[in-house]
Amino acid sequence: MASEPIDEIWHPSDALLTESASRKLWLVKVPNFVAKRWKACCDHSVQRGEPTGRKLATLRLVQAPDEAGAAKTQYQLQLDATVGQGIPHDYVMKNSTKFADPMLAFSDKGGQLAAEGKVWQKFDCEVARRTAPAAAGGGGSGAAGSAKVVLDPEYRKLSRQRHQAAAVKTRTVQYLQDTKLVGAPSTVQIGQKRKEVMEKRDRMDASQLTSILFRLFEKQPRWSFPQLQKDTAQPTQHLKEVIAEIAVKNPRGPYKDLWELKKEYKASGAEDPPAAAQQQQQQR
Numbered sequence: 001m002a003s004e005p006i007d008e009i010w011h012p013s014d015a016l017l018t019e020s021a022s023r024k025l026w027l028v029k030v031p032n033f034v035a036k037r038w039k040a041c042c043d044h045s046v047q048r049g050e051p052t053g054r055k056l057a058t059l060r061l062v063q064a065p066d067e068a069g070a071a072k073t074q075y076q077l078q079l080d081a082t083v084g085q086g087i088p089h090d091y092v093m094k095n096s097t098k099f100a101d102p103m104l105a106f107s108d109k110g111g112q113l114a115a116e117g118k119v120w121q122k123f124d125c126e127v128a129r130r131t132a133p134a135a136a137g138g139g140g141s142g143a144a145g146s147a148k149v150v151l152d153p154e155y156r157k158l159s160r161q162r163h164q165a166a167a168v169k170t171r172t173v174q175y176l177q178d179t180k181l182v183g184a185p186s187t188v189q190i191g192q193k194r195k196e197v198m199e200k201r202d203r204m205d206a207s208q209l210t211s212i213l214f215r216l217f218e219k220q221p222r223w224s225f226p227q228l229q230k231d232t233a234q235p236t237q238h239l240k241e242v243i244a245e246i247a248v249k250n251p252r253g254p255y256k257d258l259w260e261l262k263k264e265y266k267a268s269g270a271e272d273p274p275a276a277a278q279q280q281q282q283q284r
Helices: 032-048 155-169 206-219 223-234 236-246 273-283
Strands: 024-029 059-067 071-079 090-095 104-109 112-127 130-133 147-149 247-249 258-261
Touching: 206 223, 206 236, 206 258, 223 236, 236 247
Parallel strands: 024 112
Antiparallel strands: 059 071, 071 090, 090 112, 104 112, 130 147, 247 258
């Protein structure tokens, strides 16, 4: 199949827009309930065809004490009053840039992929905790002016609702009057294992077993152990002990793992093999 010319299959619209690829961006991670509220506001502005969306929040740079009591610069995010109705308004932005991997931001501009910039700073938003001076107490070891943490009432209400929703059981049990299922077996046994029923093998007298083995070796010169055990129906250990007196197992070569009679029982002029074997069994 002939290939098409390059100028016919290449479209400039497929190119990646990189005009803003070097721009520095902030990646701010907000709680899920804030993201849902912002998305609803943006969708509402798009549906109404507003050229500029509504104000969502205000970013402030403040001086706040750290855990050791020293002042430090901190970013705070405050939601607009109408946007943050029913959810916490104030959030602390904790810088987590040093723990973030290098990232790039992309957007879809009318079906065309565009690079919007690289992430320069990364922040994680947490609900701000206010501090209130504790009531002065008598005889306590702590300072009278120590402060205590006060949680946002909207956040406490939201957390309580989430815990209550998580505790509600969504699964239900329905009892069926007709328990017979079409195509299902009448009885089901769980954990049942199949066991092969093997016939009990009784030990045969050694001289009698030796005679049977000689007759088998008259039929063919070499046998595998499973074949001999099948024809004699003897226990494994007993059969090994008896066959080792009259036969040897080939360790290698074309007849590997096959049993054949020892040389003294193969040599011509030797006494009858069954008789020799019986005499040897009687001497043991």
